[in-house]
Amino acid sequence: MNILNVMWSGGAPFSSIHSVHRQVLAHACAGAQVHNWLLLGDGLCSGVGQVRNWHLPARVLKGRLPHRLTLAWVRWRLRRALRDVAPDVLLIDGLGVARLLLPLMQHFPEVRISVLFHGATRLTGRDIALFRRFPIERLRVAAVSATLAGALELDLGRPVRTLRVALDPEAFGSQLPSRAEARRGLGLASQASAPVLGAVGRLVESKGFELLIEAFAKANAAQPGMQLAILGDGPLRGKLEARVRSLGVGDSVRLYGHRKDSTRLYPAFDWLFVPSHAEGLGLVVQEAVLSRVPVVCSDLPVFREQLGESGCYLPVGDEHAWTAAMSDCHQWNAEAKASEQWKALAPDEGWQAFKAGSAGLLER
CATH class of the missing domain: 3.40.50.2000 (Glycogen Phosphorylase B;)
Structure with missing residues (x-):
């Protein structure tokens, strides 16, 4: 089985988020192949599987108006790379990555998607509509605490799992x-x-x-x-x-x-x-x-x-x-x-x- 873990950014300030994903990925089924993508910067800390640093500009990922054509080009590149990896499961780090990748997943109907939220975030009507495109059995949404999961569930109008991070x-x-x-x-x-x-x-x-x-x-x-x-x-x-x-x-x-x-x-x-x-x-x-x-x-x-x-x-x-x-x-x-x-x-x-x-x- 192929698992693709896609994260927003790297470096010391994001080490705790990478630590969480590293712990999650450590519990993949035996024999799973893990691929990690880091969209911004360097220093992916997942420690599990292969790593690809994309070095994408933040202004493009945030979809600012002058860069819409560039964003389309980025998504084209990502779509090609998704074909190469051929993931069975896609693990997404939070809303920013979800906004970028979920629109592409209509081309990969066989991929199961999990989005893990690490903190409170403002969901727009467009975000909610994006998540609701996918049936619950295909798109799993989780949060690192019951408090956060409850708030997200109210906003999204769909079940949100609690994956309260814990340490051994x-x-x-x-x-x-x-x-x-x-x-x-x-x-x-x-x-x-x-x-x-x-x-x-x-x-x-x-x-x-x-x-x-x-x-x-x-x-x-x-x-x-x-x-x-x-x-x-x-x-x-x-x-x-x-x-x-x-x-x-x-x-x-x-x-x-x-x-x-x-x-x-x-x-x-x-x-x-x-x-x-x-x-x-x-x-x-x-x-x-x-x-x-x-x-x-x-x-x-x-x-x-x-x-x-x-x-x-x-x-x-x-x-x-x-x-x-x-x-x-x-x-x-x-x-x-x-x-x-x-x-x-x-x-x-x-x-x-x-x-x-x-x-x-x-x-x-």
């Missing part, structure tokens, strides 16, 4: 270093009298890192000695670094950029803070829980879906609440909270459900 707790735990080793990896003191707070994610507006830095500066003034370690890269990095300097907390806040070993560094943290304004899933929550690091996060439905009553939830965008939590967390029982959140997440059950759901998404 045994494999994940086996690669974790000790707290001292993780802190050495970040250039932090292995022992600290004040908490080391962590944050992980792409440096974009929706992740809330600007608020986190502002809140930390105030909390650190009241409770000196704390450290804030931020792992991740993105377009806001320069702005965030400038704000750290202007607040005078350059000795306490470190932005490390993208780290390939980021999933091994959670043990360095006493607490993980996740101030997102919106999330499709928020895989960092699971990574922290599997590292036995307790999580403080925005009060979002997708986080409650994962942590239930064990979550430490704060109002989205409420700087005062985040400052207070950072100031007080050294008084909380981190070990007990980490254990409580592990039980709520139920990693073993989640992993089994994810394996079954991934295999179902790749069935012919």
Whole structure:
């Protein structure tokens, strides 16, 4: 069986999405041949099967008016390549890729299609009509959380599967270093009298890192000695670094950029803070829980879906609440909270459900 996995973009900012697709593809049936296409840029991180980088211009893929003829030429090239690959199953990364490829699939009626959504998106009437061209038994739509699946189902007017991404707790735990080793990896003191707070994610507006830095500066003034370690890269990095300097907390806040070993560094943290304004899933929550690091996060439905009553939830965008939590967390029982959140997440059950759901998404 041939499986074609088509993704929008590559590079460090999209590594978490590629990680999800890599995990999904790992559960394809025995003997399946996997082909990966990356439409923009380089650096496909799927790690499974053959890779083709298309280097297509973003302005063309987004269908801007002056480039409609070019878009037709791109689709002609893609149609020829689809014939060469002859996929049995097509796995599509989100709405952008779906808009480009679904119009071509009328020429390949034998191909089963799966579209996996990773985050909230605005569906136009044209998008909804495009999805409804295909019968449910041919086009499978899935989302990485039940929260996102429910919202999409309302918009599309068709069933949306929940494929809540999960990690193998045994494999994940086996690669974790000790707290001292993780802190050495970040250039932090292995022992600290004040908490080391962590944050992980792409440096974009929706992740809330600007608020986190502002809140930390105030909390650190009241409770000196704390450290804030931020792992991740993105377009806001320069702005965030400038704000750290202007607040005078350059000795306490470190932005490390993208780290390939980021999933091994959670043990360095006493607490993980996740101030997102919106999330499709928020895989960092699971990574922290599997590292036995307790999580403080925005009060979002997708986080409650994962942590239930064990979550430490704060109002989205409420700087005062985040400052207070950072100031007080050294008084909380981190070990007990980490254990409580592990039980709520139920990693073993989640992993089994994810394996079954991934295999179902790749069935012919």
